[in-house]
Amino acid sequence: MKKILAACAALTLLASCSGGDDDGLTVGLSYVPDVQFFPFYVALDQGFFEDAGVDVELRHHGAQEPLFTALTTGEEDIVFAGGDEVMFARAEGVDAKNFATLYQTYPVTLIVPEDSAIESPADLEGKSVGIPGEYGENYFGLLAMIDAYGLEDVTVDSIGFTQMAALSRGDVDAVIGFVNNDAVAMSAQGFAVRTIDLAPDLPLIGPGLSAMVDSFDENSDAYRAVLEGVEMALDYAEANPEETLDIVTEYVPGMSDPQVREAAALTFEATLPLYRGDGTVGAQDIQRWADMSDFMSRIGILSVPVPAEDAMTTEIVR
Known part of the structure; x- marks a missing residue:
């Protein structure tokens, strides 16, 4: 104090x-x-x-x-x-x-299935990422990630707050979510995932x-x-x-x-x-x-x- x-x-x-x-x-x-x-x-x-x-x-x-x-x-x-x-x-x-x-x-992170071949945001070229919508911290984090890695061919899908469902069904290759909420909830419900930092020195x-x-x-x-x-x-x-x-x-x-x-x-x-x-x-x-x-x-x-x-x-x- x-x-x-x-x-x-x-x-x-x-x-x-x-x-x-x-x-x-x-x-x-x-x-x-x-x-x-x-x-x-x-x-x-x-x-x-x-x-x-x-x-x-x-x-x-x-x-x-x-x-x-x-x-x-x-x-x-x-x-x-x-x-x-x-x-x-x-x-x-x-x-x-x-x-x-x-x-x-910053609590926002990239979340992928545990067995995904994605090891870094750089691996997202040609793949899809789900976000709740184009607003708030999930969206700002996505933009920071795209900017940091110079990504040019990433499909961004607005999926609402259905990150686990969309990821587990394979509707998207990755999602943006909160490390202390979305990622934890997926693991708690038996869906094995990994988290990946959005960017070095994230400017958010x-x-x-x-x-x-x-x-x-x-x-x-x-x-x-x-x-x-x-x-x-x-x-x-x-x-x-x-x-x-x-x-x-x-x-x-x-x-x-x-x-x-x-x-x-x-x-x-x-x-x-x-x-x-x-x-x-x-x-x-x-x-x-x-x-x-x-x-x-x-x-x-x-x-x-x-x-x-x-x-x-x-x-x-x-």
Whole structure:
């Protein structure tokens, strides 16, 4: 917690940390309830947000809700979103800014059947790759892979969230998915797969926490407190994995089923290192953000250039 700047740590500061909203902060988790969000469930259940000095409510988007709509309308104060997604949104006029990078490693990967002859993205020439659609981190990762390897003859199929079905039937030769979700789920269901890094020095930044730019003056202390609560939850989860899964069971439907819990345990094990990284939880690397801005502009993902400092801040954590 050393680099989380001046966090509101005392419960007596709850009101001031929560800005002008007596109801506290709403954190938007941009997917249906899932074990990947375990630090937020643990922080709420164990009172770590409260200990850090902030009142937090969690809100799941579901599968169809646009990523930033609830943030821009004020229904949410913070949203869990990829750094690349924030940069894309900035180019489209959304005045949001990332204040913590939670996944220190980009979680999107190339997934192939275990017996596939594909050993590198370079082997995809003349083959097909499935993605959910032309949006979000799966799509950005695909574009980064194509750019890094200079691929010219790859068929890209939009298959929705049917990666396992499409890959197991042979509809596509490979899919783009999340290393801590899609790849783990396939293995848990008995379909042997391998993961392949999309590119060396991938110029993309994964999930983190973002808020509207005009909210920082009022809520910066509360944002620091949220991040402190998440860090306490990660410490707890690392020391108490079974108890963490017990907590997740209260939030994720179906977790009482032993098979579902077993699969969730694998996702938990794959996700914890993404949050922990090699140092400070939420650490920001402005050079990585600048590299991502250059890449996304160069290949035409951004409709207008977005400087790194417009999409992220080191005000909350360095």
